[in-house]
Amino acid sequence: MDKKGNTDIAFKTTGCTWLSLVSDQVGVPLDQVNFIACQVFGLAVAFWFRLCLNPQRTTPEVRHAVATIIGASFVMFCFGWYAIHVFILVLACYGIMIKASVHKVHRYTMIASLGYLTVCQVSRVFVFDYGILSTDFSGPLMIITQKITTLAFQVHDGMCQKQEELTDDQRRLAVHSMPSLLEYLSYNINFMSVLVGPCSMYKEYIEFIKGQHVQHRLKRVKDTSSQQNGWDKIPEPSPMTATSFKSFIDNWNIQTALWLKSVCYDRAPYYRMPLTFVLSAIWHGVYPGYYFTFITAIPITLAARSVRRNFREYFLSSRGLKICYDVVTWAATQLTVCYTVMPFLLLAVEPTMQYYRSMYFHVHVISILAMILLPSKPSGFKPEIHARHSNNNVKEN
Incomplete structure (x- = not known):
C-alpha cells in the first residue's frame, strides 16, 4: 500500500x-x-x-x-x-x-x-x-x-x-x-x-x-x-412517551441516569438537581454545546416541576381531562427536548447562539417566568408518592 x-x-x-x-x-x-x-x-x-x-x-x-x-x-x-x-x-x-x-x-x-x-x-x-x-x-x-x-x-x-x-x-x-x-x-x-x-x-x-x-x-x-406481589410495579415509560422533562431524562440513558443519581443526586446535601446536571455535562465532555444543554435543563426542570404541582390536580377528576393533560404535557415535553438538545448536536458556541436567537430564547423565557410567577408549593399541596421501580430511578420530587 x-x-x-x-x-x-x-x-x-x-x-x-x-x-x-x-x-x-x-x-x-x-x-x-x-x-x-x-x-x-x-x-x-x-x-x-x-x-x-x-x-x-x-x-x-x-x-x-x-x-x-x-x-x-x-x-x-x-x-x-x-x-x-x-x-x-x-x-x-x-x-x-x-x-x-x-x-x-x-x-x-x-x-x-x-x-x-x-x-x-x-x-x-x-x-x-x-x-x-x-x-x-x-x-x-x-x-x-x-x-x-x-x-x-x-x-x-x-x-x-x-x-x-x-x-x-x-x-x-x-x-x-x-x-x-x-x-x-x-x-x-x-x-x-x-x-x-x-x-x-x-x-x-x-x-x-x-x-x-x-x-x-x-x-x-x-x-x-x-x-x-411482584407484579404491581408501573413499567418504565419510553422517552418517546414521556409526559415530563424529568421522565424523559430518567429513561433516555437509564444506566447513566442511575449513575448520576447514585453518586450525586442522592448524596449532595444542597442543590442536588443543578449539581447533577453539571456533573452530567462534565462527564459528557468539554464542548460548549454540552454545557448549554445541561444548564438549560435546570430552569426547564424546575419550571416543569412548578407547573405539575400547580395544575396537575385539576385534571385528575375525569379520564378525559387526564388524557388531555397527558397529551399536552407529552407534546410540550417533546418540543422542549428538541429545543434543549440542539446545542448538544451543534457543539460550538456560535451556532448554538445563532439557533437560540432564531428561536427567540422562548423556552428559556417561559421557564424563567414559570419559576418566578408560580408558587413552588401551592396551597393544599401534597407530595405525590410515586411507584418505586425496580431500578429506583423514579423518586418523589
Missing part, C-alpha cells in the same frame, strides 16, 4: 488497520469496522466464556483474568496507543482506592477520574478540532469513569458509613472489603462492557463471575414478591 493509503488509514482510525480492506469494500470507516468486529467477536466469546469457562468448572480468578485480557485486547485493537489512557485511569484509581482513607476515597476517586477524563476530552478538542471519529477512546473512558466512581462510593458505604444511614439500594450494593487488583481490572476492563458499557454494579459483577447471580436475583424477586 502506498504512503497516501497509509495516511488515509491512519486518519480513519487510531487502532488496528488489519480490516482496512473490509472498510474499503463496504464503504464504512475503519474505526467503525473495528468497533463492529469487536462487538460481534465479543458475542461469540461470550458464548465460549459461558460454556467453557462456567463457574462450576473454572475458578473465579481464571474467569477474571480471561475477561480482562480479552477486554484489554479489544481496547488496543480499536484505539491503538490511545488505549494507554484507559489503563492509566484504572491503575491510578486503584492506587487511590488502596492507599486513601475510606472516609475520603470516594471524593479522591471522583476528582481524579473526572479530572483525567476532562484532560483527555480537552486533548480531543485540540487534536480533532470538532472533527472527531465516530468511535474513539473517550467512550471507554466515560464508561470506566462511571464504574470507578460507583465502586468508590460503594466501598465508602460498606467500610465507613453506618448501615442505618444508607438507603435500601446503597445498603444492598455496599462493598465491605477492598477488591483485589485482578477483580478491579476485571470489573472495569472486561470484554463484555469495556467498549460501550453498561455500567454494572460491582457486587452484581462479582456474583456473575462466581456463578451466584441467578440465585441472588431469584432471592431478590422472592423478597419483592413477599412484599408487593
Whole structure:
C-alpha cells in the first residue's frame, strides 16, 4: 500500500488497520469496522466464556483474568496507543482506592477520574478540532469513569458509613472489603462492557463471575414478591412517551441516569438537581454545546416541576381531562427536548447562539417566568408518592 493509503488509514482510525480492506469494500470507516468486529467477536466469546469457562468448572480468578485480557485486547485493537489512557485511569484509581482513607476515597476517586477524563476530552478538542471519529477512546473512558466512581462510593458505604444511614439500594450494593487488583481490572476492563458499557454494579459483577447471580436475583424477586406481589410495579415509560422533562431524562440513558443519581443526586446535601446536571455535562465532555444543554435543563426542570404541582390536580377528576393533560404535557415535553438538545448536536458556541436567537430564547423565557410567577408549593399541596421501580430511578420530587 502506498504512503497516501497509509495516511488515509491512519486518519480513519487510531487502532488496528488489519480490516482496512473490509472498510474499503463496504464503504464504512475503519474505526467503525473495528468497533463492529469487536462487538460481534465479543458475542461469540461470550458464548465460549459461558460454556467453557462456567463457574462450576473454572475458578473465579481464571474467569477474571480471561475477561480482562480479552477486554484489554479489544481496547488496543480499536484505539491503538490511545488505549494507554484507559489503563492509566484504572491503575491510578486503584492506587487511590488502596492507599486513601475510606472516609475520603470516594471524593479522591471522583476528582481524579473526572479530572483525567476532562484532560483527555480537552486533548480531543485540540487534536480533532470538532472533527472527531465516530468511535474513539473517550467512550471507554466515560464508561470506566462511571464504574470507578460507583465502586468508590460503594466501598465508602460498606467500610465507613453506618448501615442505618444508607438507603435500601446503597445498603444492598455496599462493598465491605477492598477488591483485589485482578477483580478491579476485571470489573472495569472486561470484554463484555469495556467498549460501550453498561455500567454494572460491582457486587452484581462479582456474583456473575462466581456463578451466584441467578440465585441472588431469584432471592431478590422472592423478597419483592413477599412484599408487593411482584407484579404491581408501573413499567418504565419510553422517552418517546414521556409526559415530563424529568421522565424523559430518567429513561433516555437509564444506566447513566442511575449513575448520576447514585453518586450525586442522592448524596449532595444542597442543590442536588443543578449539581447533577453539571456533573452530567462534565462527564459528557468539554464542548460548549454540552454545557448549554445541561444548564438549560435546570430552569426547564424546575419550571416543569412548578407547573405539575400547580395544575396537575385539576385534571385528575375525569379520564378525559387526564388524557388531555397527558397529551399536552407529552407534546410540550417533546418540543422542549428538541429545543434543549440542539446545542448538544451543534457543539460550538456560535451556532448554538445563532439557533437560540432564531428561536427567540422562548423556552428559556417561559421557564424563567414559570419559576418566578408560580408558587413552588401551592396551597393544599401534597407530595405525590410515586411507584418505586425496580431500578429506583423514579423518586418523589
